[in-house]
Amino acid sequence: MDLSFPNPVRSIFGTPLRDDSVVVNIGPSHPATHGTVQIIAELDGERVLRSDVHCGYLHRGFEKECEDHTWHNLIPYVDRLNYVSALVNDFAYCDGVERLMGVEITPRCRYLRTLLSEYSRLVDHLTCVAAGLMEMGAMTAFLYLVMVRDFMYEHLAALTGARVTYTYGRIGGLARDLPAGWLVRLEEILVQYEEFVARVHSLVDRNRIFIDRLRDVGVISTADALSFGCTGPILRSTGVARDLRKDTPYLAYAELDFDVPVGIKGDNYDRYFVRMREMDESVYMMRQLVQMLPEGPINVDDRRCTFPEKPLVYSEIESLINHFKLVMDGPSVPPGEVYCAHEAPNGELGFYMVSTGGGTPYKVHVRSPSFVHMGAASRMLDGGQLADIVPTFGSINMIGGECDR
Amino acid sequence: MAASALDTLQARLIPASGAATLSHGTVVFLLAPGELVPAVRRLRDDFGFDLFLDVTAVDWPADALRFEVVHHFYSTLHKARVRLKTRVAEADAGVESLVGLYGSAAFMERECHDMYGIAFHGNPDLRPILLYEGFIGHPLRKDYPKNREQPLVPYRN
Numbered sequence: 001m002d003l004s005f006p007n008p009v010r011s012i013f014g015t016p017l018r019d020d021s022v023v024v025n026i027g028p029s030h031p032a033t034h035g036t037v038q039i040i041a042e043l044d045g046e047r048v049l050r051s052d053v054h055c056g057y058l059h060r061g062f063e064k065e066c067e068d069h070t071w072h073n074l075i076p077y078v079d080r081l082n083y084v085s086a087l088v089n090d091f092a093y094c095d096g097v098e099r100l101m102g103v104e105i106t107p108r109c110r111y112l113r114t115l116l117s118e119y120s121r122l123v124d125h126l127t128c129v130a131a132g133l134m135e136m137g138a139m140t141a142f143l144y145l146v147m148v149r150d151f152m153y154e155h156l157a158a159l160t161g162a163r164v165t166y167t168y169g170r171i172g173g174l175a176r177d178l179p180a181g182w183l184v185r186l187e188e189i190l191v192q193y194e195e196f197v198a199r200v201h202s203l204v205d206r207n208r209i210f211i212d213r214l215r216d217v218g219v220i221s222t223a224d225a226l227s228f229g230c231t232g233p234i235l236r237s238t239g240v241a242r243d244l245r246k247d248t249p250y251l252a253y254a255e256l257d258f259d260v261p262v263g264i265k266g267d268n269y270d271r272y273f274v275r276m277r278e279m280d281e282s283v284y285m286m287r288q289l290v291q292m293l294p295e296g297p298i299n300v301d302d303r304r305c306t307f308p309e310k311p312l313v314y315s316e317i318e319s320l321i322n323h324f325k326l327v328m329d330g331p332s333v334p335p336g337e338v339y340c341a342h343e344a345p346n347g348e349l350g351f352y353m354v355s356t357g358g359g360t361p362y363k364v365h366v367r368s369p370s371f372v373h374m375g376a377a378s379r380m381l382d383g384g385q386l387a388d389i390v391p392t393f394g395s396i397n398m399i400g401g402e403c404d405r
Numbered sequence: 406m407a408a409s410a411l412d413t414l415q416a417r418l419i420p421a422s423g424a425a426t427l428s429h430g431t432v433v434f435l436l437a438p439g440e441l442v443p444a445v446r447r448l449r450d451d452f453g454f455d456l457f458l459d460v461t462a463v464d465w466p467a468d469a470l471r472f473e474v475v476h477h478f479y480s481t482l483h484k485a486r487v488r489l490k491t492r493v494a495e496a497d498a499g500v501e502s503l504v505g506l507y508g509s510a511a512f513m514e515r516e517c518h519d520m521y522g523i524a525f526h527g528n529p530d531l532r533p534i535l536l537y538e539g540f541i542g543h544p545l546r547k548d549y550p551k552n553r554e555q556p557l558v559p560y561r562n
Contacts, residue, residue, distance in 0.1 A: 005558050008537035012530065056535035063520070064544055064551055099429050226455045226481070229509030240481060247484040248430070338429045339459075339477055339488065352475065354463055367459040367477070375512030404535055 009054045011040045021049055028057045032390045034131055035400045037374070039381070039389065046386045053377045058404035066364035070330025071097050071171060074364065079165040081349075081366060081402040084127050085120035087156075088344045089402075090169030095250065096340030096351040097171045100333050103305060108296045109173050114252040115289040116168075117342070118282040122193070123152050124345035124397075125275040125282075132272065132394035133204065136213050141203050144196040151189045158182065171331055172306045173299030183290055190283050197279065205273075214269040218380040218392030221266060228376035231369055232347025233274045234396065238266035244343035255292070256285050271395040305331040330359020339367075346370055346397055370396075370403035431477075431486040438491050442501045445476070445489070449506055453482035457507035460514060462521040464547045471495040474523055476503075499524030520545035 013023055027038040036057040042049045062081070066074055078093040079086040091113045098105060105113070126149040134142035153163045159182060160166035160175065168175045204210045220230070222238040235242055243260040245253040261277035263270025299306045303322055312319035333355045341350040347369030354363040373396050380392050426433050436444055448454040459477040470492035478487045491500055502525035503510035514525040515534040522543035525531065533540060537557055542549050 006539060008557055010532055010538050012532070054534070056533070056537070059535040061544060061551075064549075068551055224508065227508040229457055229507065229513070231456070231458075242481045247481075336428070339431055339486065340429070341486075348458065348479075350459060350477070352459065352461060352477070363463050365459075365461040371516070372458075372509055372513065375509055379508075 009038060009040075012052045013040065013042055013050070016042060017049060018044070020044070026389065028054070032135060033393055035393075035398045035403075037393075037398060037400070037403075039377075039393075041381070041386070041389070043386060048381055048384055048386060048389065051378045051381045051389075053374055053381075055371065055374050055398075055400075055403050058400040060405070062405040063364055063366070066361055068360070070359045071333055071361060072326070072330055074361070075169055075171075076165070076167045078366075079167055081368065081405065082124070082344060082346065082370070082399045083164055083401050084399060085124035085345050086165050087116045087120040087168060088124075088342060088349065090166065091117055091251070092340060092342035092344070092349050093351055094169040094171050095342065096338050096353050097305075097331070097333060099338050099340055100336050100353065100355055101171070101302075101305060101331070102334075103172050103300055103302055105173060106297050106300055107294050108177075109298045109300075111252050111289055111293045112174060112178070112298065113169075114256075115286055115293070117251065118285050118289070119152065119156070121345045122279050122282045122286075123149055123156075125279045126152075128345075128394070128397040129200075129272060129275050132391060133200075135390050135394055136210065138204060138210070141200045144200055148189070148193050148196050151192065155182075155185055155189055158185075170299065170306070172302055173297075177298050183293075186286070186290070190286065193279075193283065197276070201276070211269065213388075213391060214267065214272060216265070216267050217384060217388050218268045218271075218395060219266055220376065220380050224379055225266060225376070228379065229372045230347065230376055231372075232343070232345070233271055233278065234266075234347065234373060234376070236260065237263035237270035237274045239264060244341060244348060248341075250342065252289070252292070256288055258285050268391055268395045332359060333357070333361075341367070344369060346399065346402075347373065349402075366402070366405055368402040368405065370398045370400075371405075374398060374403055428488070431488050433488045433490065436489055436491050438493055438500050441476075441489065441491055442503070442506075445478075445503055445506055448478055448487060452480065454478040454480045454485075454487060456481060457503060457509050457513075460503075460510070460517050462517055462523050462545075464521065464545065466547045468492075469494060472498050472521060472523060474500050474517070493523070498522060499526055501526050502528035504528050519543070522546065 016023055021042050021044050023042045025040050027033050028036045038054040040052040078089045081089045126145045130142045130145035157163045160168040225235050225238045239262050241260045241262050246260055258281045261274050263274050307326055308319035308322050313323045335355055335357045337354045339350055339352045341348050350367030352365040353361055356362045381389055456479040458479050461475050463473040472493050474491045476489040502514055514528050515531055517523050518531045519533050519536045520543055
């Protein structure tokens with residue numbers, strides 16, 4: 001039996017640079033890279049001379065598929081881009097469609113989306129930091145953080161009905177309102193979060209092993225980070241306080257009080273610390289939002305995008321037709337194009353959408369932070385140790401679903 | 406970021422290339438292919454657009470100039486966004502690469518080349534990135550059927 005299959009990638013290294021260097025292949029299925037990514041590295045001993053990063057193993061034609069579904073039907077798909085913070089994807093996508101349609105969401109929906117975006121950021125950063133620590137052997141810290149994360153997953157499941165991919169955003173609103181007692185449980189979880197994150201701080205922040213592994217490892221300069229299009233915690237770790245929530249406020253961020261933490265060196269330690277501080281800011285914002293949350297409807301009263309109430313669908317012909325039109329034809333989005341960017345946990349998540357009118361998009365393009373960061377990964381890996389690929393790659397927090405689309 | 410920035414950009418950036426418009430908070434310029442690199446260089450050096458965020462294309466099969474190559478830029482100084490749109494014909498589907506100006510161009514142009522077959526002249530590395538070596542066609546072109554399969558490894562029965 002012939003077991004030779006064509007190689008899906010072609011390395012950029014034809015021949016090694018030197019006689020004594022060796023080219024190794026890491027991935028795409030490697031236990032230490034959480035994410036399906038392949039790194040072809042040329043090594044001098046254990047030092048990486050140069051690296052060639054290949055992504056695309058999770059490519060599933062998301063953008064092609066978008067052109068064949070109604071605007072509503074895309075919501076479960078966008079959930080599966082960054083599946084660690086699916087709500088941010090939902091809300092960024094819905095915001096883009098709403099801008100095209102000229103729909104303004106209700107105040108309660110605006111505050112709820114902001115609250116849930118910050119909740120998602122918390123979950124995403126917890127996952128990233130926990131996995132990064134575990135890869136360096138800090139199993140206790142991992143279990144502390146993932147335990148809190150699981151409280152949050154269960155709590156989000158109580159709201160949305162799903163643990164990870166929620167399909168909770170709707171064009172012009174949200175799927176459903178908060179269940180009774182949800183905000184009370186939220187405060188309990190935030191208190192537990194504070195207790196366990198404090199323990200993690202005391203376990204690792206000034207830990208010799210931890211500092212030796214992270215300080216001055218995976219460094220990217222401010223100039224390089226900007227040139228390579230880095231956004232989010234990676235750019236902020238180099239000292240640039242660029243945060244769309246502050247710079248071009250959307251949702252309810254203009255009304256909130258919060259800081260944008262930045263690093264000093266752009267190394268792995270700074271990326272760890274920026275994420276830890278951002279989580280504290282998110283908790284601070286969520287507590288403000290709980291106080292600000294107004295009563296009222298969560299969906300706009302606009303028959304172009306919002307489904308009519310079920311009792312009306314069953315009792316009057318206009319609502320029945322409206323319901324059918326929304327399901328069969330999709331929401332009617334006027335012709336136009338929009339680039340809508342939200343500050344996702346990993347950086348700028350942008351949706352570039354083109355409509356030619358009607359219920360189906362002409363084009364949906366995702367500007368995913370993970371993909372752009374993969375272009376900068378070689379900068380952070382080259383010159384470092386082979387063993388440092390794992391924590392550096394972890395601190396970039398590449399999410400395959402979003403990177404490969 | 407508002408009308409004043411639009412006026413400044415329009416008056417000083419590329420007076421030859423026609424009007425700029427403001428679309429959902431983004432300044433949009435339509436450029437001829439030859440104007441792209443000089444315009445981007447001025448955007449970066451004179452106007453502080455330090456982040457090259459995204460490049461993609463839109464396929465309009467019925468038009469003579471079939472592809473619309475779309476670049477997005479952001480300025481961390483002015484908190485402003487610019488979109489540059491360049492129309493190219495299918496026979497000569499290519500624009501100049503921005504690898505000399507921004508590091509992020511290398512990866513993002515590879516993706517656009519994968520999906521639409523746009524040649525980025527000057528980018529030395531246009532290997533497939535989301536697709537695999539030997540993939541035939543450009544899947545995001547409108548004439549690529551959605552259900553076409555090209556398995557790299559044959560299906561087992």
